[in-house]
Amino acid sequence: MTTPQEPDRDDIETLESGELVRPYVIINGRGFSDGNRFDLVTLVTASADSEQRWGQLDPEMRGVVDLCDGGYLSVAEIAGHLGLPIGIVKVLLVDLAEQGYILTRAPIPPAQLADIKVLQEVLDGLQARFG
Amino acid sequence: MDSRLGSADGVHLADKVQIAAKILVVGHFAVGKTTFIGTLSEIPPLRTEETMTQAGAEIDDLKGVRGKTTTTVAMDFGRLTLSDRLVLYLFGTPGQQRFVQVWEDMTRGALGALILVDPERLKDSFAVMDLVEKYGISYAIAVNYFDGSPSRSEAELREALDLLPETPVVTCDARDEKSSAQALVALVRYLQSRTRQE
Numbered sequence: 245m246t247t248p249q250e251p252d253r254d255d256i257e258t259l260e261s262g263e264l265v266r267p268y269v270i271i272n273g274r275g276f277s278d279g280n281r282f283d284l285v286t287l288v289t290a291s292a293d294s295e296q297r298w299g300q301l302d303p304e305m306r307g308v309v310d311l312c313d314g315g316y317l318s319v320a321e322i323a324g325h326l327g328l329p330i331g332i333v334k335v336l337l338v339d340l341a342e343q344g345y346i347l348t349r350a351p352i353p354p355a356q357l358a359d360i361k362v363l364q365e366v367l368d369g370l371q372a373r374f375g
Numbered sequence: 376m377d378s379r380l381g382s383a384d385g386v387h388l389a390d391k392v393q394i395a396a397k398i399l400v401v402g403h404f405a406v407g408k409t410t411f412i413g414t415l416s417e418i419p420p421l422r423t424e425e426t427m428t429q430a431g432a433e434i435d436d437l438k439g440v441r442g443k444t445t446t447t448v449a450m451d452f453g454r455l456t457l458s459d460r461l462v463l464y465l466f467g468t469p470g471q472q473r474f475v476q477v478w479e480d481m482t483r484g485a486l487g488a489l490i491l492v493d494p495e496r497l498k499d500s501f502a503v504m505d506l507v508e509k510y511g512i513s514y515a516i517a518v519n520y521f522d523g524s525p526s527r528s529e530a531e532l533r534e535a536l537d538l539l540p541e542t543p544v545v546t547c548d549a550r551d552e553k554s555s556a557q558a559l560v561a562l563v564r565y566l567q568s569r570t571r572q573e
């Protein structure tokens with residue numbers, strides 16, 4: 245963990261919306277790039293024992309674990325449901341993963357995603373569903 | 376909406392889903408992106424914001440706002456579970472913005488893009504086409520005819536948009552499920568043909 249930093253006073257005053265300031269507070273001034281190992285569609289779930297240790301978490305982190313309890317969701321959905329920016333959610337996820345609160349499905353590398361099999365499965369799925 | 380493949384609670388993914396694929400639905404302002412995603416999604420469409428840091432420095436709108444390096448932009452998305460193990464996410468964002476982080480996030484690992492086009496405002500599509508091309512994403516064009524738009528020939532559209540001969544052009548009504556699904560099917564077939572060639 246990096247040392248918490250006070251958000252820049254001047255920044256706070258120039259921003260019109262309080263919501264824009266909140267992210268700095270949540271992540272304690274930590275850099276945004278740490279979250280890059282999480283893609284928009286990385287699938288995340290709460291780990292089996294997360295509930296027992298739930299009480300030790302910040303409200304924002306608890307919100308993530310709570311939402312992910314009971315099944316998988318993409319990073320984008322977590323952000324959408326919680327009303328948090330993607331960049332912030334990624335940073336929260338890095339911490340939660342390090343502390344064992346969440347698990348991810350093994351990421352599929354882009355090259356493999358473009359695989360002809362995946363495209364065929366998308367096509368078959370669309371046709372089965374919409375005729 | 377079809378819940379056969381979805382999860383029991385309607386929020387989480389079905390247990391066996393392993394692979395998340397991503398297709399972009401992009402286009403200029405008010406062309407029908409949100410409508411398109413909402414028509415096909417099995418969950419109520421969601422909206423997120425991105426936090427801009429360094430990229431903010433390059434954004435005209437923010438020039439002159441002293442010290443402000445953070446702003447947000449909306450991104451719409453929806454979800455379609457297409458098999459026991461595969462889920463497709465549709466992501467949409469307007470193209471005229473140069474929000475680097477949004478585009479990097481959206482395009483990373485994307486199978487391809489559907490570019491929605493209003494035949495009355497073809498020039499407005501150039502910015503988003505440039506972005507999609509810049510990120511190396513294969514795309515198809517879906518022409519959304521709005522009420523009262525005169526129809527245009529495919530040749531006319533191709534020429535105006537300066538398309539490659541192989542780029543698919545389909546017409547679509549983003550409010551209609553079948554029509555929207557067909558536009559995606561045309562894109563996926565095109566992506567298949569591109570993958571086979573490689």
Ligand SMILES: Nc1nc2c(ncn2[C@@H]2O[C@H](COP(=O)(O)OP(=O)(O)OP(=O)(O)O)[C@@H](O)[C@H]2O)c(=O)[nH]1
Nearest residue numbers: 404405406407408409410519520521522548549550
């Ligand atoms: N006739 C017709 N109207 C459409 C179609 N798609 C969308 N609309 C209408 O066009 C308007 C704008 O659609 P949106 O889906 O909000 O467009 P958007 O691209 O998400 O707009 P922004 O997010 O503001 O850039 C809405 O009133 C829709 O009902 C279409 O295919 N045909």
Ligand SMILES: [Mg+2]
Nearest residue numbers: 408409410451
């Ligand atoms: Mg929209």
